[in-house]
Amino acid sequence: MIKARKTRKIRIGSIDMGGDAPIVVQTMTATKTGDVEATARSVNELVDSGAAIVRVAVDNIGDVEALAKIRQRTHGNISVDLQENIRLAERVAPYVDKIRYNPGKLNSVDPETPWQKKVDYLVEIAQRYDCALRVGVNCGSLDATLLNDPDVRKKIEERVADKCIGAETPVSVLSAIEHTDYLESVNFQRFCVSIKDSNPFTTLLVNRLFSSLRPEVPLHLGVTEAGIPPRGVLKTRVALEPLLAEGIGDAIRVSLTVPAKDKSKEIEAGKTILANVANGVVANPDLLNANALDVVSCPSCSRVQNERFVELAQQIVKATEFAKDYPFKIAVMGCRVNGPGETDDADIGLWCGGNRVNLKSGARDLGSFGYDEIIEKTLELLNQKIQIYSAAQKVSPLSDGDYVV
Numbered sequence: 001m002i003k004a005r006k007t008r009k010i011r012i013g014s015i016d017m018g019g020d021a022p023i024v025v026q027t028m029t030a031t032k033t034g035d036v037e038a039t040a041r042s043v044n045e046l047v048d049s050g051a052a053i054v055r056v057a058v059d060n061i062g063d064v065e066a067l068a069k070i071r072q073r074t075h076g077n078i079s080v081d082l083q084e085n086i087r088l089a090e091r092v093a094p095y096v097d098k099i100r101y102n103p104g105k106l107n108s109v110d111p112e113t114p115w116q117k118k119v120d121y122l123v124e125i126a127q128r129y130d131c132a133l134r135v136g137v138n139c140g141s142l143d144a145t146l147l148n149d150p151d152v153r154k155k156i157e158e159r160v161a162d163k164c165i166g167a168e169t170p171v172s173v174l175s176a177i178e179h180t181d182y183l184e185s186v187n188f189q190r191f192c193v194s195i196k197d198s199n200p201f202t203t204l205l206v207n208r209l210f211s212s213l214r215p216e217v218p219l220h221l222g223v224t225e226a227g228i229p230p231r232g233v234l235k236t237r238v239a240l241e242p243l244l245a246e247g248i249g250d251a252i253r254v255s256l257t258v259p260a261k262d263k264s265k266e267i268e269a270g271k272t273i274l275a276n277v278a279n280g281v282v283a284n285p286d287l288l289n290a291n292a293l294d295v296v297s298c299p300s301c302s303r304v305q306n307e308r309f310v311e312l313a314q315q316i317v318k319a320t321e322f323a324k325d326y327p328f329k330i331a332v333m334g335c336r337v338n339g340p341g342e343t344d345d346a347d348i349g350l351w352c353g354g355n356r357v358n359l360k361s362g363a364r365d366l367g368s369f370g371y372d373e374i375i376e377k378t379l380e381l382l383n384q385k386i387q388i389y390s391a392a393q394k395v396s397p398l399s400d401g402d403y404v405v
């Protein structure tokens with residue numbers, strides 16, 4: 001039984017999100033946005049599968065021109081993801097219903113301009129073109145100012161102190177609070193928030209906390225980089241089903257690493273999650289061993305630089321099965337936009353370029369390798385980490401962060 005939600009209702013194209021509106025399922029295209037036929041076909045297939053909103057990535061003027069044509073050929077509600085290209089907002093807004101911005105990417109371009117001015121610009125564009133906004137906080141690309149400046153953090157912490165007594169509020173939640181408060185201070189309320197982490201338990205906690213602090217703000221829920229199904233679906237269930245049962249969450253996205261033509265699997269998984277919760281079924285968190293090897297991978301989008309990415313992620317999952325009992329995180333990402341940053345917190349990171357794959361140990365770059373040699377290099381590195389970890393465990397058990405390769 002899903003508890004009633006307390007969020008305000010906002011309109012996104014032809015649908016309402018929040019309040020007593022039905023919880024909607026969202027997804028994203030993974031075709032090249034510049035390929036108008038393929039992307040329009042994908043949007044329509046996803047809408048026909050039950051997607052209430054379909055997100056499309058836009059990186060340049062060519063993508064904007066393609067989006068104008070895609071809009072004419074599709075019948076769904078379209079959201080756009082601009083990452084650091086927020087200056088394109090004015091050009092894409094006529095063709096979309098929602099614009100997602102990432103607080104952690106606002107300073108990637110023109111860092112001298114305060115982020116508030118950039119948000120003012122997005123608000124003005126959203127109002128002019130009848131769009132909603134999504135504040136999309138991603139734990140892999142948090143706002144560097146909040147991360148590094150204790151004074152800025154403290155000011156926001158003081159605003160939520162009554163609800164967070166004794167606990168240090170996660171930076172992701174502070175970032176969402178900061179943007180929520182700012183948008184409301186400029187009288188803009190037609191926005192939702194998402195706070196995503198690749199760890200389902202963290203996703204659950206930060207959304208529960210944000211919802212208790214700002215219960216009126218519509219929430220889009222998802223586990224970022226959930227990865228290959230079926231584990232990617234299970235991770236998402238573990239995070240989302242308890243939240244939805246508590247009446248938290250107005251839209252959901254299941255981010256699965258699947259080929260572009262199979263993106264409707266995200267919708268199927270989303271609908272199953274909603275049906276489970278409606279029937280009183282909530283995933284058992286014990287099904288996910290928090291100390292097991294975890295391979296996270298992005299769901300891919302128009303920015304994927306080599307279509308072998310999905311196959312590579314599948315191969316990494318298979319090739320590392322032997323290490324399933326070791327508490328390492330391996331991140332496999334599809335492009336240079338989020339790849340370098342969102343692999344930093346993994347023990348082993350791979351991010352795909354056009355012809356080569358970049359390998360990292362923690363935040364340290366180890367060079368780039370061909371698609372045919374990267375599996376072997378990854379396994380070499382994993383075996384080194386296992387040796388060091390095992391030796392350290394024999395001497396005295398260590399916490400996960402106490403060793404490096």
Ligand code: SF4
Binds near residue numbers: 298302303304333336
């Ligand atoms: S890492 Fe790159 S390819 Fe993967 S979903 Fe994010 S932006 Fe798209």
